Amino acid sequence: xxxRVIMLIDLDYFYAQVEETRNPSISNKPVVVCVxxxxxxxxxxxxxxxxxxxxxxxxxxxPIVLAKAKLRNTDAVFLPVNNGLYEEVSARIMNLLRDYADxxxxxxxxxxxxxxxxxxxxxxxDAAKLAQTTKKEIKTQTSLTCSIGVGPNxxxxxxxxxxxxxxxxxxxxxxxxxxxxxxxxIDHLIRVGAKTKxxxxxxxxxxxxxxxxxxxxxxxxxxxxxxxxYFHNASAGIDNEPVQERGEAESISRISTLKEDTLDxxxxxxxxxxxxxxxxxxxxxxxxILRTVGIIAVMKDISIRxxxxxxxxxxxxxxVLEGVVKELFEKFVTESNLEFRRVxxxxxxxxxxxxxxxxxxxxx
DNA sequence: GTATGCTTTCGGC
DNA sequence: TTACGGCCGAAAGCATAC
Numbered sequence: 196x197x198x199r200v201i202m203l204i205d206l207d208y209f210y211a212q213v214e215e216t217r218n219p220s221i222s223n224k225p226v227v228v229c230v231x232x233x234x235x236x237x238x239x240x241x242x243x244x245x246x247x248x249x250x251x252x253x254x255x256x257x258p259i260v261l262a263k264a265k266l267r268n269t270d271a272v273f274l275p276v277n278n279g280l281y282e283e284v285s286a287r288i289m290n291l292l293r294d295y296a297d298x299x300x301x302x303x304x305x306x307x308x309x310x311x312x313x314x315x316x317x318x319x320x321d322a323a324k325l326a327q328t329t330k331k332e333i334k335t336q337t338s339l340t341c342s343i344g345v346g347p348n349x350x351x352x353x354x355x356x357x358x359x360x361x362x363x364x365x366x367x368x369x370x371x372x373x374x375x376x377x378x379x380x381i382d383h384l385i386r387v388g389a390k391t392k393x394x395x396x397x398x399x400x401x402x403x404x405x406x407x408x409x410x411x412x413x414x415x416x417x418x419x420x421x422x423x424x425y426f427h428n429a430s431a432g433i434d435n436e437p438v439q440e441r442g443e444a445e446s447i448s449r450i451s452t453l454k455e456d457t458l459d460x461x462x463x464x465x466x467x468x469x470x471x472x473x474x475x476x477x478x479x480x481x482x483x484i485l486r487t488v489g490i491i492a493v494m495k496d497i498s499i500r501x502x503x504x505x506x507x508x509x510x511x512x513x514x515v516l517e518g519v520v521k522e523l524f525e526k527f528v529t530e531s532n533l534e535f536r537r538v539x540x541x542x543x544x545x546x547x548x549x550x551x552x553x554x555x556x557x558x559x
Numbered sequence: 560g561t562a563t564g565c566t567t568t569c570g571g572c
Numbered sequence: 573t574t575a576c577g578g579c580c581g582a583a584a585g586c587a588t589a590c
Binding site: 229230231232237238239240241242256257258259260261264276278302303385386387388389390391444445446447448449450451452493497536537539541 | 574575576577578579580581582583584585
């Protein structure tokens with residue numbers, strides 16, 4: 196038995212890079228791909244930017260106006276997102292990559308894990324060659340660059356991929372894990388968010404190296420058995436999560452920006468009813484039923500709130516969905532003194548609809 | 560005392 | 573000086589089950 200060999204492939208500044216391939220003349224200019232909200236000329240946020248723009252201070256999530264300010268007096272190009280195109284390019288690449296792997300797992304639109312253990316006989320030497328070949332193949336087929344991390348598991352591969360980008364390739368062999376891991380801040384580990392980071396800092400754990408040296412039993416005392424053991428293992432680069440195809444999304448949501456900030460219920464429901472219809476159509480198309488209905492609101496001050504309710508009986512009915520959304524917003528609007536800027540609907544607890552099965556009630 | 564489930568918030572892309 | 577998307581899964585925090 197030898198180590199697994201896992202590759203993480205991460206497409207570089209994906210949306211902006213796709214735009215560059217469509218129009219190569221913009222490649223040496225700052226390129227900013229934006230989600231325009233439609234509320235005013237430049238209201239909206241930056242989805243992603245190429246490295247030319249990043250060097251000048253543009254970041255994902257930034258208001259478009261702010262990005263424009265940072266790039267004034269440059270020949271920057273601002274483009275609206277073209278999600279259909281990115282989905283298409285992504286699907287083409289993912290289908291290529293699938294053939295390079297013993298098993299395959301896509302994460303988001305621009306990342307994928309490949310277990311290539313059998314493919315290369317568990318030899319890290321050959322991993323470099325395979326990674327280069329993969330990069331070349333993606334480049335030939337789509338003109339896109341990517342960054343690749345290779346390691347004995349998903350956790351190590353992910354951290355490896357972050358070490359050099361764009362167009363990077365980093366291989367971390369099992370015996371190199373400690374050297375790469377120990378200086379990294381603990382929040383490089385999944386499941387270490389702001390709260391956990393803070394908690395760890397009070398224990399004088401600041402780097403993954405600190406975590407690795409920390410007594411396991413103490414970790415378990417503080418974080419519980421599951422999480423404590425997870426942290427202990429992760430700090431040593433131990434991770435046994437398999438690379439496996441992901442099922443369908445666990446939730447479907449729609450959110451959009453209102454024409455103006457409001458506390459008016461019918462104005463809000465006009466928008467959310469449209470969203471419910473879209474979600475319902477998607478549920479129908481995929482023959483799914485839902486168990487939990489949620490609403491999302493972004494307030495005037497950009498703070499985010501949400502409410503949800505789980506149903507006794509899962510449903511695929513539009514009238515039920517719209518009804519629950521209405522009730523949730525009714526309550527929410529009366530409780531709120533801050534106006535709503537953006538509103539959304541989210542359904543989760545999705546399951547396959549059992550067709551041709553009589554409802555229990557039909558027997559009563 | 561730990562696991563699980565539910566709701567809300569956070570954060571990556 | 574301010575400015576501000578849409579979507580997803582993970583994390584957090586609490587209640588209840590085992």
